Amino acid sequence: MVTEQEVEAIGQTLGDPQQPLQARFRALFTLRGLGGPDAIAWISRAFSDDSALLKHELAYCLGQMQDRRAIPVLVDVLRDTHQEPMVRHEAGEALGAIGDPEVLEILKQYSTDPVVEVAETCQLAVCRLQWLQQHSGEPAAAGPYLSVDPAPPAKEHDVGRLREALLDEALPLFDRYRAMFALRDAGGEEAALALAEGLHCGSALFRHEIGYVLGQLQHEAAVPQLAAALAQRTENPMVRHECAEALGAIARPTCLAALRAHVADPERVVRESCEVALDMYEYETGPAFQYADGLEQVRSPSS
The missing domain is CATH 1.25.10.10 (Leucine-rich Repeat Variant)
Structure with missing residues (x-):
């Protein structure tokens, strides 16, 4: 069993810019595997970091966790034009990965974003959500990879x-x-x-x-x-x-x-x-x- 103190310690590593980036990545993917509201909270706090690479991976992990409690922070990142394009793109992709139709309108809105990578990502996410709606009664295909694509x-x-x-x-x-x-x-x-x-x-x-x-x-x-x-x-x-x-x-x-x-x-x-x-x-x-x-x-x- 993982304790609240252990999750906090891992979150502290993720959020500490003095830690080697490799250690922060390993902490991030640990939190992704643990899941739950505390893990989401720690991952969400790290969007204030100045590393576009780290923030891109934060968004990726939140999408892969498929927990709708991550939707508000991902929407905020997508809307934030001060964030790097690769970070906003990954936030849009993560919203599509979570698969909740409540984000369809926001994704449609950003499907015409002036940043082409953001626009294309949101267009793809809209297509994915619409595909999920059309195939909701079908069993999910089991592929060789565990990623949400x-x-x-x-x-x-x-x-x-x-x-x-x-x-x-x-x-x-x-x-x-x-x-x-x-x-x-x-x-x-x-x-x-x-x-x-x-x-x-x-x-x-x-x-x-x-x-x-x-x-x-x-x-x-x-x-x-x-x-x-x-x-x-x-x-x-x-x-x-x-x-x-x-x-x-x-x-x-x-x-x-x-x-x-x-x-x-x-x-x-x-x-x-x-x-x-x-x-x-x-x-x-x-x-x-x-x-x-x-x-x-x-x-x-x-x-």
Whole structure:
């Protein structure tokens, strides 16, 4: 059983800017796993931080928790034009992930936001909520991943056809996302290479999501394309950040040089993503039982 004092200690780590970013991330994902109103409160307080990367992950975790008690803070973040676009985008995506139709109108309102990443995210979230309403009587499909995705996977299973849909910029974005998640679920080298092609087309939001999905898939075939996108200084930092995290998740020796080359990148979100990705690499290649080890750190602080 987790005590209130333990949750507070983990929350204090998350909210302490003097702590290494890696430790704060591990605390965040621990709180996500614990859930409940106290965890939501601690995560919500951290939106005052000055790290766009951390705030992006706060919103992501609140969406993945699918607890409607997080809706008010996510709406506030979406509305706050002083927040970085990648943070507002993730708040919109999180509202879609929670899946409560009460946020449909606010998402529709921000579907025409002047920041294109925010607008596209809210459009996708509206489509997801409408899809959920239309399929409310159907059993949820059990996929190989535990994430709550911004679009359900397409029912098509042919990798070639899914690749065509993924790369077809004439298709609605929601349909391309469905192809993206179906390719991820299909797995294997052919699917990884098809997804990697998506790093060269579509909007920054689309390419950002491609990076995220390749991190979930964890196939080494995508490493050259991810490393090239990370190294491209003219690429949107949102995309470069997600490519860095994907390389950390894939955790092959070929990923290390790319990540180490950008730990001093001029873009803060990129260099911070490389720091976190190197920590993820260490976890993936080490003996630790779980990445979200905040509770373990609280109970055995000397370990």
